[in-house]
Amino acid sequence: MNRFSLPRRGLLAAAAGAATLGAASRLARAAAWPSRDMTFIVPYAPGGSTDPVSRTFCAQLEKILGVNIAVENRPGGGATIGTGAVIRARPDGHTIGLGSNSSLMFQPLINRGLAWNSADDFTSVVKLVDLPPVLAVRADAPWRSFEEFMAHVRANPRRVRASVSGLRTTPDLTIQQLNRKAGVQIATVPFTGGGGEALLALLGGRVEANCGFGPSVKGQVEAGNIRILAVFQRGRYEMFPEAVSSVEAGYDVTLPAAYYVIAPKGLPAEVQEKLTQTSREAVATPEFTAFARSNGYTLDPKAGDAMKAELVEYQETFRELLAFLNQRS
Amino acid sequence: MGALEGLLFGLSVAVQPQNLMAALAGALAGTVIGVLPGLGPVAGVALVLPLTFAFDPTTGLIMMAGIFYGSMYGGSTTAILMNIPGESASVVTAIDGYKLTQKGRAGAVLAIVAVGSFVGATLAILGVLFAAPVLASVALLFGPAEFFALTAGGLLVLSRISGGSFAAAGFSCLLGVALGTVGQEAVTGHNRYTFGVLELTEGIGLVPVVVGLYGIAEILSLVETSLRRGELVKVRFRELFPRRDEWARAVAPWLRGTGVGFFFGLIPGPAATLASFASYRLEQAVSRYRAEIGHGAIEGAAGPETANNAAATSALVPLLSLGLPFTPIGALMISAMMVQGVQPGPLLVQQHPDIFWGLIASLYIGNVMLLVLNLPLVGVWVSLLRIPVWFFVPMLLIVASIGAYSVHNSMLDLWVLAGAGLVGYAFNKCNIPLAPLVVGLILGPEVEKHLREGLILSQGDLLYFLEGPIAPVVWGAALLVAVIGALRRRRQPEPAVLEG
Numbered sequence: 001m002n003r004f005s006l007p008r009r010g011l012l013a014a015a016a017g018a019a020t021l022g023a024a025s026r027l028a029r030a031a032a033w034p035s036r037d038m039t040f041i042v043p044y045a046p047g048g049s050t051d052p053v054s055r056t057f058c059a060q061l062e063k064i065l066g067v068n069i070a071v072e073n074r075p076g077g078g079a080t081i082g083t084g085a086v087i088r089a090r091p092d093g094h095t096i097g098l099g100s101n102s103s104l105m106f107q108p109l110i111n112r113g114l115a116w117n118s119a120d121d122f123t124s125v126v127k128l129v130d131l132p133p134v135l136a137v138r139a140d141a142p143w144r145s146f147e148e149f150m151a152h153v154r155a156n157p158r159r160v161r162a163s164v165s166g167l168r169t170t171p172d173l174t175i176q177q178l179n180r181k182a183g184v185q186i187a188t189v190p191f192t193g194g195g196g197e198a199l200l201a202l203l204g205g206r207v208e209a210n211c212g213f214g215p216s217v218k219g220q221v222e223a224g225n226i227r228i229l230a231v232f233q234r235g236r237y238e239m240f241p242e243a244v245s246s247v248e249a250g251y252d253v254t255l256p257a258a259y260y261v262i263a264p265k266g267l268p269a270e271v272q273e274k275l276t277q278t279s280r281e282a283v284a285t286p287e288f289t290a291f292a293r294s295n296g297y298t299l300d301p302k303a304g305d306a307m308k309a310e311l312v313e314y315q316e317t318f319r320e321l322l323a324f325l326n327q328r329s
Numbered sequence: 330m331g332a333l334e335g336l337l338f339g340l341s342v343a344v345q346p347q348n349l350m351a352a353l354a355g356a357l358a359g360t361v362i363g364v365l366p367g368l369g370p371v372a373g374v375a376l377v378l379p380l381t382f383a384f385d386p387t388t389g390l391i392m393m394a395g396i397f398y399g400s401m402y403g404g405s406t407t408a409i410l411m412n413i414p415g416e417s418a419s420v421v422t423a424i425d426g427y428k429l430t431q432k433g434r435a436g437a438v439l440a441i442v443a444v445g446s447f448v449g450a451t452l453a454i455l456g457v458l459f460a461a462p463v464l465a466s467v468a469l470l471f472g473p474a475e476f477f478a479l480t481a482g483g484l485l486v487l488s489r490i491s492g493g494s495f496a497a498a499g500f501s502c503l504l505g506v507a508l509g510t511v512g513q514e515a516v517t518g519h520n521r522y523t524f525g526v527l528e529l530t531e532g533i534g535l536v537p538v539v540v541g542l543y544g545i546a547e548i549l550s551l552v553e554t555s556l557r558r559g560e561l562v563k564v565r566f567r568e569l570f571p572r573r574d575e576w577a578r579a580v581a582p583w584l585r586g587t588g589v590g591f592f593f594g595l596i597p598g599p600a601a602t603l604a605s606f607a608s609y610r611l612e613q614a615v616s617r618y619r620a621e622i623g624h625g626a627i628e629g630a631a632g633p634e635t636a637n638n639a640a641a642t643s644a645l646v647p648l649l650s651l652g653l654p655f656t657p658i659g660a661l662m663i664s665a666m667m668v669q670g671v672q673p674g675p676l677l678v679q680q681h682p683d684i685f686w687g688l689i690a691s692l693y694i695g696n697v698m699l700l701v702l703n704l705p706l707v708g709v710w711v712s713l714l715r716i717p718v719w720f721f722v723p724m725l726l727i728v729a730s731i732g733a734y735s736v737h738n739s740m741l742d743l744w745v746l747a748g749a750g751l752v753g754y755a756f757n758k759c760n761i762p763l764a765p766l767v768v769g770l771i772l773g774p775e776v777e778k779h780l781r782e783g784l785i786l787s788q789g790d791l792l793y794f795l796e797g798p799i800a801p802v803v804w805g806a807a808l809l810v811a812v813i814g815a816l817r818r819r820r821q822p823e824p825a826v827l828e829g
Binding site: 046052055059071073074075076077078080081084113158161166168187189190191192197199200201204206215218219220222223225291295 | 472473516517518531651654676778782
């Protein structure tokens with residue numbers, strides 16, 4: 001059997017019990033992948049938080065695997081176009097891509113006819129990073145703490161507005177989750193266009209608060225124009241250690257933007273193994289972790305089944321949130 | 330660090346050999362990208378984004394800025410020579426620019442536009458240099474109400490930008506607005522008129538529409554006319570340079586274009602495109618030669634091309650002083666900074682003076698380079714007109730198709746390109762102006778977005794849109810321009826339809 005034959009035949013051979021032959025061909029094939037340059041599809045436009053993290057990961061994976069990885073931006077359709085392109089690609093390990101908890105698990109709930117419905121429809125490779133949303137107010141706002149802010153929100157239902165970067169984006173869903181868990185009514189105002197217009201609305205005093213991500217608000221925080229009241233994650237946030245964790249403040253709201261590497265379903269077992277192994281190594285390199293730290297990402301190393309389990313959990317959370325939103329409106 | 334000290338420091342950064350090389354390489358690549366129809370500044374900068382990660386952040390940004398400027402310079406070349414705008418910011422340049430080419434003034438108008446681009450960018454750089462901190466707050470004054478006034482008022486004023494009967498221009502504009510509703514609706518994310526085609530959720534792309542409406546339609550009519558005429562316009566060498574009266578007439582539009590462009594760059598939105606349209610409209614209103622505009626007046630090309638370069642420059646103000654990317658290019662530049670661990674924001678100038686001042690100084694150097702590069706190239710570009718039609722037409726078609734495809738790597742864009750070409754050809758035959766369609770397609774979604782945002786923000790209060798000093802003033806100005814324009818037209822005989 002030559003080593004370039006169809007992967008499935010390799011599996012059959014191994015299953016047939018020809019142990020030595022099987023092991024030999026396994027090694028040969030694992031060595032044969034990657035046999036050419038790879039493609040990494042980013043389902044978002046360049047610019048923003050997703051493109052740099054993908055490129056940093058790919059630079060490390062390139063070094064480990066010794067092949068070129070072309071990073072291709074395929075934006076659109078709430079990231080479903082590029083994600084679909086990865087999932088529909090030939091499952092040979094040469095096409096992989098970025099997925100987020102939102103594109104992988106939320107989009108199928110609101111979009112029919114996608115190439116995936118659940119975490120069973122693609123291969124979970126490795127988790128890259130979490131990006132926790134933060135709640136910001138203007139520096140001159142009367143609330144000194146998250147508690148004071150929440151007391152004001154409770155006393156003024158629907159009167160406190162938080163700008164977010166688009167309806168049903170992670171920051172919007174975070175505020176909705178806060179509404180749901182705390183029984184309050186913060187009105188979200190979605191600003192689309194991705195040009196930081198949600199932040200601009202807070203700076204210009206058009207809304208009372210903004211829910212966004214650390215990297216995009218950091219500059220304004222350092223300049224003393226806005227303050228971070230809370231970060232929606234379990235522990236303190238390295239980028240803004242002064243901000244209280246939502247969980248510590250008594251609100252179980254943790255809904256980060258989580259980014260993952262995915263591959264099409266049905267990779268040959270040995271390719272999947274080597275891809276997962278090398279991707280884990282790439283995420284653990286000092287270069288990647290340094291990049292993640294300096295850009296406000298939280299590392300949460302997970303791969304394979306552990307990553308899949310997390311995605312399944314997210315889908316449940318999103319389903320509950322959607323039911324809550326539909327029943328309220 | 331004061332502005333002058335900063336500039337000197339910036340120059341010392343910018344003249345380092347690797348930075349000079351980056352500026353030159355960027356300017357060259359950008360010019361080529363701009364000249365190729367369909368490949369605009371955004372696509373160009375996105376293409377080199379990965380390259381910039383390998384350099385020092387300042388060098389990477391300088392290269393991106395060079396490409397950006399270069400493609401703004403180059404984008405007007407095909408608009409003027411062949412009535413094929415390379416990108417949407419050059420649509421209005423095609424109207425008078427192409428008329429001048431047909432009169433044999435191609436070289437003159439290319440030279441005037443190159444100098445105008447230089448003037449616009451240079452004056453805007455001075456503005457950025459001395460007033461960046463003050464100007465940054467302009468963006469804060471604009472909320473949904475103000476944007477709604479600006480975009481809806483703009484639709485009103487710009488819909489008749491290229492003449493034609495009220496019905497024809499209105500039809501064209503409404504078709505543009507209608508096309509703009511296709512795709513994922515901005516606020517709720519619902520898909521409209523996508524018929525299950527995933528690619529349509531992105532909406533109808535501006536680039537394939539512009540290149541199709543003008544480029545493909547122009548190719549179709551070229552094929553038609555060349556059967557009879559057989560040959561393109563001949564350009565003699567002595568006609569390559571502007572006459573003294575042409576230089577003199579260009580000065581006022583350059584200055585007005587700089588002002589208009591500088592303002593549009595400060596606020597979010599498709600600044601360069603809007604600035605070029607607004608500048609053209611301004612020339613129609615105030616130029617001493619306004620009667621000639623639309624029939625091949627130098628003002629109609631000088632103003633808009635200056636404006637879009639000024640806008641491209643002043644768009645750096647919100648980028649560098651607020652850390653907010655108001656344009657796709659800005660988002661790419663921020664991405665390039667972040668991947669290198671540089672945090673864009675109000676403190677950029679203190680934390681990374683080398684980047685801030687180096688970028689500004691290199692913009693100036695880049696502009697000098699582009700001027701030096703482009704003036705001699707005028708002759709080269711004009712000689713493109715001597716290429717035989719049998720070779721020229723297929724080549725143009727291929728380049729336009731590659732350009733349209735490369736923006737999103739999407740086949741759908743090629744179909745849109747072909748469809749827009751047929752529409753453009755039919756509209757030209759029926760004397761329906763094309764520019765209002767582009768205006769509708771650009772502004773329609775903006776108007777809707779700001780209306781929706783405003784209604785959510787004010788929780789349904791319509792009076793919100795007239796609050797504050799800015800929105801009523803903008804509305805007043807828009808209505809005034811529209812009414813005066815209508816009255817002036819009434820006094821003239823039946824207005825001629827302008828091509829474009």
